[in-house]
Amino acid sequence: MGIFGKTTLLSWLNTYTFPMEARLKDSTVARRVYTACIRKMLAHGTTAAAYYATRFVKSTNLLADLCLEMGQRGLIGRVCMDEARMCPEYYRDETPEESVALTRDVIEYVKKRDPTYDLIRPIITPRFAPACSSAALRGLGDLQKETGLPVQTHISENEGEIRLVGELFPDAPHYTGVYDMHGLLTDKTILAHAIHLSEAEAEMISDRGAKISHCPCSNSSITSGTARVRWLWEKGIDIGLGTDMAGGYSPSVLEAARQASLVSRHVAMRIPPGDEKERTKLTVEEVLFLATRGGAKVVGLEERVGAFTVGREFDALLIGLNEVDGDGFEVGMKGAGGWEEVGNVDVFGWETWEEKVAKWVFGGDDRCVRSVWIQGVMVHERR
Secondary structure, eight states: OOOOTTOOHHHHIIIIIHHHHHHTTSHHHHHHHHHHHHHHHHHTTOOEEEEEOOSOHHHHHHHHHHHHHHTOEEEEEOEEOOOTTTSOTTSSOSSHHHHHHHHHHHHHHHHHHSTTOSSEEEOBEEOBGGGSOHHHHHHHHHHHHHHOOOEEEEESOOHHHHHHHHHHOTTSSSHHHHHHHTTOOSTTEEEEEOOSOOHHHHHHHHHHTOEEEEOHHHHHHTTOOOOOHHHHHHTTOOEEEOOOBTTBSOOOHHHHHHHHHHHHHHHHHTSOSSHHHHHHSOOHHHHHHIIIIIHHHHTTOTTTSSSOOTTSOOOEEEEOOEEEOTTSOEEEEEETTEEEOOSSOEEOSOOOHHHHHHHHHHHOOGGGEEEEEETTEEEEEOO
């Protein structure tokens, strides 16, 4: 996290991402990295994550084990990438058939570990179209049709990437069409980014019922662009938030929520004054919707989590804010051990409920997250 320099997407992948993922072939390294990752995400209140693991089966299976052990909901994806023109020789699947076979191995392992997919489930994961041959994409599309499992990939993140897709898949009408023609654009597909979509692409995504993971922090960090969330919503597309580590620099969905607010303002800055300019800006309530109910729908859990509704499972955070006393001192919140400081957000007593929430959205961090529950089980408590 935080190591991206001045790179853009394709150079960032080759400089940082592929070498790091390749190291995860070593199970000891993978355990160290994945344990720290899950622990950090739980501390920030991330109750469910769609993971791009690594292309190695053993390490990907280890990530599934750790999510089970630590209690985090996980969609576990073995990263598929076999295109020799795009992927380094040291880090790619040897054949399209291997991409499918190794993915099937992970599916079988996860199903054995959690037969009802109660906490973890496999997700078919072509990294993105340029990293995969047409044969691999077709094989993964057939696997999705056979299993009914979710799919995750990237789309229209960077303008150079879009031009590359056009060169690699000249028969496709556009980037979205590549996934559609290979059977990978379904109502269980999660498309990360979706920054530079055309009208035709947005209509196709809406028609197929595919979902979008909006990753504002990453999109700004590696200079990809600004996604038009309101425009996508108005096309009838379901959207949630992604932290997209390590293109993004934070494991916090709260950080993603405030970045989504700021990115929407940058989109609005390009629009002439008027009602449309104001409508483009996302409200505090809307970015929290993206972080909760929106995210639940994107990962296929909208009937189980995302809202305080009778019948839902108890995935929840306890948030604490600092109270400020009459002398201007932060006295935190009162617990069994007395008063304790709980982060960067101060409340003085005159704020409305909405104002307290807004203060937390724009100023909060993991210190405000006092406890985290998943399926009613406490998986993190700040001490």
